[in-house]
Amino acid sequence: MKDKENQKLNLSSRLKSTAERVSAAKEATEKRGETFYQGPSGIHLASHPPFERWGDWMELDSRAWPTKKERRYALIPTTCFNCESACGLLAYVDKDTNQVTKFEGNPEHPGSRGKNCAKGPATINQITDPDRILFPLKRAAGRGENKWEKISWDTALDEIAAKLRSSITAGRKDKIVCHIGRPGEDGFTERVFASWGVDGHNSHTNVCSSAGRAGWHYWTGMDRPSADFANAKVIFLVSAHLETGHYFNPHAQRITQARERGAKLIVLDTRLSNTATHADYWLSPYPGSEAAIHLAIANYLIQNGLFDREFVRKWWNWQEWLASERADLPQDFESFISLLKETYAPYTFEYAASESRIDEKVLVEVAEIVASAGAKFASHIWRSAAAGNLGGWQISRTLLLINALLGAIASEGGTYPNAWNKYVPKPIYTPPHPDVWNELSWPSDYPLSMNEMSFLLPHLVGQGRGSMDVYFTRVYNPVWTNPDGMAWIDMLLDESKVGCYVALTPTWNETSYFADYVLPMGHSSERHDLASYEQYDGQWVAFRQPVLRTYANSQGAEVRDSRETNPGEVWEENEFWIELSWRIDPDGSLGIRQYHESKKNPNTKLTVEEYYEYIFENSVPGLPDRARKEGTTPLGYMQSHGAFEITTKVGQIFAELVPDKELIETSVSQLGRVYTKAEKPLSTNIVPTGDPDPDPDGKRPVGIVVDGEIRRGFPTPSGKLEFYSKTLAEWGWKDQAIPNYIKSHIHPDSLEGDQMVLISTFRLPVQIHTRSANSKWLDEIAHTNPVWINPIDAKRLSIKETDLVRVNSEIGYFVAKVWITQGIRPGVVACSHHMGRWKFSDANNSLTMRRVELNSDGPKRNLIPKSPPQPYTSSDPDTSRFWWNDVGVHQNLIFPVHPDPISGMHCWHQAVSVEKAHPGDEFGEVHVDLDKSKAVFERWLRMTKTAYEVSPDGTRRPRWLMRPLKPTKRASQLQPADSPR
């Protein structure tokens, strides 16, 4: 018997030790990017070439079939540039031709894990696009006449630098603006402008995600969610985020993981999106009613005691709210709970059902599932509902209320603030923030706006509030992307408003036709950038690089400028900005050059190699050690692997104890905020967060007292989750200081008799804003945008599937095709953005853009289609094979600006009337009245409370709120003489 037991023990230990050895071997193998278990034939494809063989990878040439012709490749990693999430790509560089032949996933990338959506591999279309811009061009006739001459980079740089120098030396620092579309590297462009001393950064965020961010920021001091989908029990998505927003690939794969384990997926989307089709619960609310649903769920949790009381007691700033609302009550937690119950009691399921038009029973069922998740409740919101509605930022804020009630903040399976799942390494230079405030980008009318009011530029300039000496767009196309594109065209055509317009773009776009200089910029395999985005509970950095340059250097060449290996004279932005900065300040007298100089070789230009060498050697923890183990340099490691994971399981940073060394001569506010005289410890992670003000003695906020211990807390003024935003209360919006429901501008009460709601805030995952049209594969998949209409509405309006319709907004109309579908609720129509690309001639941009004519008559503008895209002969034989000529309609032209008075976000949803097209109407035509668009702008402007009216401390904007460039205190003070009203 004993022998038998021993035998069993031996067997067991053999099994155990073998398993341990196999696990270790698997981990080591998979870390190298190899597939350890190939699996039995047919179970899965061997996914990726093993890292050891990236230097010399062989594949059979498919075009030589049936001959087995071997082709040898060097696999060079980079990151995708076709949305923000920066998924890993592997460029296959053919060793015979020295050209990239395809892109596949990079298994070394911890976010995308070797997977890609269709946009990644389609990079090959973009770099081989026969219509791309290959040389610097200068306008050769009147602006907008689309006549160009090829110029050298030297000429372009000298001429633009001279204009910039002139503005800077003349003190016209607020006259330089750069409008950013696709972000490249976190903070790079901002630092360039800081080095010039200008407040010139102008993002596209207020037509994108700023409302979603605002809701988060007022709660947490950070501005976007990082949901831990993979470990969640319940996933709650407001919007068709997975396909319409960024992060489709990294998020979808983790949501799939969770669902395989049984997690429930709830999707709120008026439209039946691809994501909704996969959901356990698809809720199709009346647009704008989402906050009412969130509050009904929150109320259910509150009234039934289904929330995490301890979490709320410790981490909410409930004391501030209680003191503000009911100073008469005992200032204790029980009084707070009573007040909370009383405050949210009106948000019943019945009320939410009446607002959202969703069956009350379904809402109850969903609330029960949400309650069952506990801290494993992962929610996400980005654009969609938040971006569509007046008060959309409260949709984001009320969603986070549910997380905050459940304690699902930075919990496993919950939702993290992005800043804790992101790593922005400190670069070689961090120039000081400018001593100037750009009133065009940050007008005092919108003191609480989360981001620059970029989409108002034509109207603000039109009101005479300012002009621009030099206006850059960087991979951005405001004429086509922004609302009110005709107003943009008018502004760009007026040289007294825009002195010089420089378009930095890889491809032709509708705005670049109005430029003075069009400068060709690289796609993902042609440029340097460093990226890090929230995709799971971890922190990583990924390296975008010009792969042919890296390959050439690995073969012994000495390429020191990306233009040498890029097609034509295509450049990368980092080198461009460094060179331009030198030409603005050639002798260093303006103090600009110092931030673009080599530290190794003083008085010489900083190279991108040195720039990244510095970052990788000094600012990415763990990377130098890892590189050493592989016998390479940190830069060499990133060039060969493409990504590095710094840490995982970041956890609840807010609950960490503040170390004693940070607690010097501390003071503690009445509400427990702890301030210290200790210097902020140096950190190599400069990820932006809120920056709460110091106390009156200049001590910095360091933590928060919770149950007698000093914890790190949140980067908010109170140090806690701000259920109650004192900032909002003090800046004129006390009624919106707690999570609340704001009735949208397209609420049924605001619609006229025949009006419906138009949803325009969605797209398919294969689309890449402006650059889709230059990717033939993606365009073939999705190239048109019919108006979705419910059969009930179609019948009411006598519309058939083959009909054209007119969609009339406040300022004009477009003519489009229809798709009659039950995927949209009655009373609502939907039309995808990212469609309706146009051009002036067949000479440029032949690919999938319709040739049009723009006409004007007084305030009236129209866009008339002239000819659809046709197959044509080019270096790419596929251009003669295009089978589609319907490229959709440019709907954004008929959208007036709708700036939310608090967040500043453009509220995209439109009240429209839909009718059958009139005789003579042509598919794709658009008509706009600019007088009407101006009137709408002025109406929305009147909804604001300007800083001059409400600022409690004479500043233009609460100092603690995030801002890409943060002007000095002096520049942040209101100057009464400047008041625009």
Added chain:
Amino acid sequence: MTTQGSATLVAQAEVAMALAEVSEGVVPSQALLDALGMDIEECGITNTILVNELPPFASIYLSQDGNIGGQSHAEIAGFYLAISARVPPNPDYLSSLLYLLGQILKKEAEFLDIDIDIDKPRAKAIENAKFTLVRHHLAPWLVPYLLRVKQLSGSENPVWAELGLDLISSILRPGIPRSLERDLDQPTQEPIQAFGDSAEFITWVTTPALSGVIVAPADLARMARDLGLATRIGRKRFVLEGLTQQDGRAILGAFDRFVATQRDLYLARSAEFDVLHSWCYRSVTTQKRIRATLEME
């Protein structure tokens, strides 16, 4: 949090998948061989045995009609669906089955770790799927099969065969009902009879579900050599036909001895694997039929 239970499951999964890899018939990575304590030569021998001596390595051993595909194939496909995995084109062969087992074990471990209570029935279903797969589709043939691999390899301890036995033992050990076999659990009740002719004998001894023995070409070659008979190249059935035509009685005698060795092989491990009792029983039946035939002649 990883529990002790899930750690065990993960270890079992790891071994199952590693064994799947080395039984695939292609040379696995050196890292895997090192982890298993195998050298490339041993891997080669093992694969030679699988490919040359003991094909097919699938649950055909459970089927009295001896067909590949069909019922077992369909049943095994169901296990893939149970874990939401894609059914491979050929789900029923050793490597595929072990890989499937590994996937199920991993899935079970995940459920243990995450403690999802919304879907408890699903967690239980995964555990049931594991036991059913092992009890009905793996253990009944893989245990004697691996013993044969060991025996034919000429080595005292071919690593992967012994690890495979360890793995099955570790899964079935804790509180699993005794009567595990599916097709094997109903031993033939007919009275022992002599074989009617050589065709019946050949069909019987080449159908493991009937005979309780797994015959390899090497066994037949050895018998021929020992008996001084000529042999031929071909499937076992044809080889046996050739041998019985030369000296049927001698072949019956050789099989009598061979079946006895197989019975001893099973008896040595029957305390550990209940399933071997059925194999033992069938081998004894075979031996009795052989002896009845010899006596009749």
